[in-house]
Amino acid sequence: MIRITDRTLSCIDERYCDKSALSDFLNFLIETDPGAIELSEKMYNLLSPLPEYSYALRVENAADAEKYPHVKEFVCRGVQADDGKVRAEIPLGNTFKAPDETIARYGSYAKVRVQGLDNIMCDDYMRVFQYLKESFNGDIEFCPQNRFHCATALAAEWITSGAGNGSKSRVVTSFGGIGGFAPTEELVMILRENRIRNENKTYEFFPEMTRLFRGITKKYVRPNKPVIGGRIFHVESGVHVDGILKQPKCYEPFAPEIAGQKRKIVLGKHSGTASIMAKLSEFDIEYPQERVPFVLEQIKKRAAERNGKVSDREFVKLINEQLLKEQIARERES
DSSP: OEEEEEOHHHHSTTTOOOHHHHHHHHHHHHHHOOEEEEEEHHHHHHHOSOOSSOEEEEOSSGGGGGGOTTOOOEEEETOOSOOSSEEEEEEEETOSSOOHHHHHHHTTOSEEEEEEOGGGGGSOHHHHHHHHHHHOOSEEEEEEBOTTSOHHHHHHHHHHTTOSSTTOEEEEEBGGGTTTBOBHHHHHHHHHHTTSSOTTOOOTTHHHHHHHHHHHHOOOOOTTOTTTOTTTTEEOOHHHHHHHHHOGGGTOSSOGGGGTOOOEEOBSTTOOHHHHHHHHHHTTOOOOGGGHHHHHHHHHHHHHHHTSOBOHHHHHHHHHHHHHHHHHHHHHHO
16 A cells, blocks of 8 residues: 655745645645645644644654644654654665664664665665665655655655555655655656556646645746646647657656646747647648748747747737738739
8 A cells, every 4th residue: 555645734834824825735735645744733733623634743852742632643853762653754864774773773663754865766776675674664654855856766666666564655755845855746646647546636736736835935846847847748849749749648748637737839949840730720720731831931030039939929920911911912913
């Protein structure tokens, strides 16, 4: 069984206190359905009463768990003693092997979270996974960090390899990768597309969720950010446009609609005939096919002059101008 713990709301508790926006974001997290959502004490108190879901509460000291009798799961760094209730977070950094004193202290704990290990993708990571299983006898939650930009791959490999002790493969992520962890949206999409988890689920709310995320965190989301970037389905290259129109699955890891996006053909200096034909079809414009190369030449010229794109509005204007000129020419000939 697979469980993802999303820790977004424990990463942003010092950034924002707008309860309405945070409540909306929490509802989107629940709709994403990671499996569990981690909250800081500040977020727990701010957002209570919480919608029904599985939560883990991050506490500064293990003894603080006693203040929350209705919470079933806790996470704490530096747990002094194992009571079976609080998950001990163990930072391992960029090491391939946990220090002996760490194994001696936490090896027999019932619940642990191993955090770090960003660079094990550069080594035999399967061997490292096996080492973790042998070193920690309890329920292991894997929280790879993303300083080497490998956290999503590591989280996916942990799950698909069946790593982890007990009945669950557990990983920890955060939306947008905030805090330096594997992005939740990337992992859930990987699992969906590989038919491992929620294979029929759609995430059409991701654009609105991303908008909220930007407002709450003041964090810039790159246009080419996997899954939630606003331009990941924008395509200009003529070869790619032609290929996508013929067989999208060869170029797109998933259909745009699954993540609430739309495919957009962008006109520029790399466009080809297929792009012009697609735009004509998009705007339901009838135009002689033999004149398409001339239009393409004009598009490329304009794009090169400004070193940028040609908007849809400019394209339609150009086509209308050409149609008008051709009509005038025909009338003069007759």
